[in-house]
Amino acid sequence: xxxxxxxxxxxxxxxxxxxxxxxxxxxxxxxxxxxxxxxxxxxxxxxxxxxxxxxxxxxxxxxxxxxxxxxxxxxxxxxxxxxxxxxxxxxxxxxxxxxxxxxxxxxxxxxxxxxxxxxxxxxxxxxxxxxxxxxxxxxxxxxxxxxxxxxxxxxxxxxxxxxxxxxxxxxxxxxxxxxxxxxxxxxxxxxxxxxxxxxxxxxxxxxxxxxxxxxxxxxxxxxxxxxxxxxxxxxxxxxxxxxxxxxxxxxxxxxxxxxxxxxxxxxxxxxxxxxxxxxxxxxxxxxxxxxxxxxxxxxxxxxxxxxxxxxxxxxxxxxxxxxxxxxxxxxxxxxxxxxxxxxxxxxxxxxxxxxxxxxxxxxxxxxxxxxxxxxxxxxxxxxxxxxxxxxxxxxxxx
Amino acid sequence: xxxxxxxxxxxxxxxxxxxxxxxxxxxxxxxxxxxxxxxxxxxxxxxxxxxxxxxxxxxxxxxxxxxxxxxxxxxxxxxxxxxxxxxxxxxxxxxxxxxxxxxxxxxxxxxxxxxxxxxxxxxxxxxxxxxxxxxxxxxxxxxxxxxxx
Numbered sequence: 001x002x003x004x005x006x007x008x009x010x011x012x013x014x015x016x017x018x019x020x021x022x023x024x025x026x027x028x029x030x031x032x033x034x035x036x037x038x039x040x041x042x043x044x045x046x047x048x049x050x051x052x053x054x055x056x057x058x059x060x061x062x063x064x065x066x067x068x069x070x071x072x073x074x075x076x077x078x079x080x081x082x083x084x085x086x087x088x089x090x091x092x093x094x095x096x097x098x099x100x101x102x103x104x105x106x107x108x109x110x111x112x113x114x115x116x117x118x119x120x121x122x123x124x125x126x127x128x129x130x131x132x133x134x135x136x137x138x139x140x141x142x143x144x145x146x147x148x149x150x151x152x153x154x155x156x157x158x159x160x161x162x163x164x165x166x167x168x169x170x171x172x173x174x175x176x177x178x179x180x181x182x183x184x185x186x187x188x189x190x191x192x193x194x195x196x197x198x199x200x201x202x203x204x205x206x207x208x209x210x211x212x213x214x215x216x217x218x219x220x221x222x223x224x225x226x227x228x229x230x231x232x233x234x235x236x237x238x239x240x241x242x243x244x245x246x247x248x249x250x251x252x253x254x255x256x257x258x259x260x261x262x263x264x265x266x267x268x269x270x271x272x273x274x275x276x277x278x279x280x281x282x283x284x285x286x287x288x289x290x291x292x293x294x295x296x297x298x299x300x301x302x303x304x305x306x307x308x309x310x311x312x313x314x315x316x317x318x319x320x321x322x323x324x325x326x327x328x329x330x331x332x333x334x335x336x337x338x339x340x341x342x343x344x345x346x347x348x349x350x351x352x353x354x355x356x357x358x359x360x361x362x363x364x365x366x367x368x369x370x371x372x373x374x375x376x377x378x379x380x381x382x383x384x385x386x387x388x389x390x391x392x393x394x395x396x397x398x
Numbered sequence: 399x400x401x402x403x404x405x406x407x408x409x410x411x412x413x414x415x416x417x418x419x420x421x422x423x424x425x426x427x428x429x430x431x432x433x434x435x436x437x438x439x440x441x442x443x444x445x446x447x448x449x450x451x452x453x454x455x456x457x458x459x460x461x462x463x464x465x466x467x468x469x470x471x472x473x474x475x476x477x478x479x480x481x482x483x484x485x486x487x488x489x490x491x492x493x494x495x496x497x498x499x500x501x502x503x504x505x506x507x508x509x510x511x512x513x514x515x516x517x518x519x520x521x522x523x524x525x526x527x528x529x530x531x532x533x534x535x536x537x538x539x540x541x542x543x544x545x546x547x
Contacts, residue, residue, distance in 0.1 A: 136481075137410070137480065137481045140482070141411050141412075143418075147413060148443070148506060150481075152508050153409070153487060159492065163473070163474055163494055166523075167523070212477075214477060214478045215478065216475040216516075260453075262450070263502060264450030264451075264503065265503055266494060268502075269502045270472075
């Protein structure tokens with residue numbers, strides 16, 4: 001049974017705002033958060049006193065920071081302090097790292113639909129301070145489960161994905177070179193996104209294929225760039241949205257990853273990960289009443305490039321084992337038959353942990369995506385989180 | 399690439415804890431020991447507070463030695479130097495080995511005693527491997543794998 005909402009209470013996007021996404025931005029992410037939130041509220045035609053709910057998937061999933069450290073975290077407590085809020089009634093902060101950026105949207109939608117609040121801000125930061133090496137592992141001892149992975153020198157950026165990527169390449173006869181189809185498309189799309197970290201810094205296929213190796217078969221361009229930037233959206237209910245300038249993207253379905261399918265091992269097998277991803281996608285479709293063929297605004301998480309192929313197959317956009325052939329510019333490019341990750345995604349826009357997909361989906365559905373705006377916009381989906389993790393939602397234009 | 403006969407000195411040393419002591423004790427004696435659920439027979443690696451097979455948090459635990467034989471499930475070659483103590487070892491292979499006792503039971507390893515290329519040339523998924531125990535300290539012997547001949 002599809003999920004249902006009381007008459008007039010379907011949650012919907014009404015505003016979006018963003019800062020630039022840049023490496024080592026010389027300002028605090030508190031200031032960035034204020035700018036992005038202010039822009040999103042203005043875009044919705046609202047005032048700060050209208051906002052009565054705040055929803056943040058806050059864990060930076062990064063580096064040597066204490067929980068809640070305001071230098072790195074942008075959590076609810078932080079956002080509450082940097083804006084002159086007047087009427088906050090409710091907030092939620094989903095904590096599971098793997099829940100991903102969609103979980104903030106899911107929380108907001110459920111609260112709006114149930115009437116716990118009426119105008120919700122959902123916000124997310126990426127932040128990477130200068131002078132700290134990303135994903136540095138500097139402990140010289142490993143206990144617990146880490147004792148069975150880290151002593152092998154396992155754990156550099158993307159290494160958890162490199163294993164399933166190599167398994168995919170081997171199983172389906174795919175070539176690493178084919179990944180340029182996605183990486184190049186992400187970088188092309190970034191050229192049309194004024195906020196993207198890669199705008200104005202174009203790379204070629206040769207650049208990609210000869211880039212510094214990290215965990216082969218993955219190289220530096222297969223990993224998103226840690227950077228600074230904040231994205232925000234405003235959501236409300238259908239009845240209230242009628243008074244806003246460009247509502248679009250009515251919440252129709254959602255799901256979260258099926259970890260009950262996990263078994264054991266130093267890692268899950270590719271087959272097990274595929275089962276988990278497909279189960280989540282099927283649940284999202286069932287909760288919405290739509291299917292893969294209905295979706296024309298497609299977003300899948302691309303913090304690490306190999307996940308794109310795996311998610312495309314899990315969501316039924318590409319045939320199983322065929323995404324490496326399918327995900328090429330003539331199909332997934334902005335002018336292709338099945339445009340994908342129009343903002344440039346994590347790889348082109350920068351590492352805001354999947355919220356770039358949320359922001360872009362909201363803008364596409366609201367018709368405010370500017371030079372990236374698709375003509376055909378009826379059903380949109382977003383998945384955020386690495387393969388085997390994450391959450392997702394489906395929205396409709398009308 | 400030169401053949402790696404050992405990964406020692408280990409930049410990150412495994413620590414034996416109450417939950418994992420039988421594994422390290424077994425390794426010191428040259429045995430690959432895993433946590434078996436004696437209710438359903440499922441082998442759990444690494445040990446976890448529930449059985450991955452029957453999902454019972456109160457499962458009856460049994461430490462058993464397995465053959466140490468398996469096949470390469472997949473691999474990658476680490477070129478990045480962001481792990482302290484491994485900077486001088488790159489590039490090196492990291493494998494997931496599927497033990498022959500149970501489908502999907504993946505154990506991590508490097509690949510010792512075999513010459514492979516910096517892009518993993520020569521390493522094949524499905525290749526037969528066997529465990530060896532790499533001395534990391536007087537008490538810790540790290541399970542590692544080499545090709546079976």
